[in-house]
Amino acid sequence: VIGVVIGKTDVRSFPDRKNIGSERCTFNFTIRDSPTYFINVQSWGREEYIRSLAESFRVGDCVTIENPLIQSKEAEREEKFNPVTPSCYKLLLSENHSVVKTSSCFETDTRLLSLLHLPVKDPQDYYSLGDIIANGQSLNGRILNVLAAVMSVSQ
DSSP, X not given: OEEEEEEEOOOEEEEOSSSTTOEEEEEEEEXXXXXXXXXXXXXXXXXHHHHHHHHTOOTTOEEEEESOEEEEOOHHHHTTXXXXXXXXXXXXXXXXXXXXXXXXXXXXXXXXXXXXXXXXSOTTSOBOHHHHHXXXXXXXXXXXXXXXXXXXXXX
């Protein structure tokens, strides 16, 4: 699978239930290869492997994923922490079998770079900041999708 990384989580670690005293780590990212299709990728493993994988690319990089395991996703549980994708599957990376390679989007396919800026939600499913300000009382307590642009970043 070849795609552009459109989202990425931080590495998280958990106590390993099988090996008491050690930890397992997880790391997720989302790749896109067309305007319509994108998929979440999940990796579990030793801390060294997961941290190395997480540091090997960033959002906007093109990646090639070799030998992932294709797994049905548990939509309700997984989509609390990852973007909702149009697929009912996710890719699972294994330290022993999977490989992630990075390359310049220009080397791979220039059209992939333009996918980085496309929204992942239906364009009719957004509220603007103006809508929220104007209708704040009626929206109180609801979960909304917001479409906004960052104007500046400072300390």
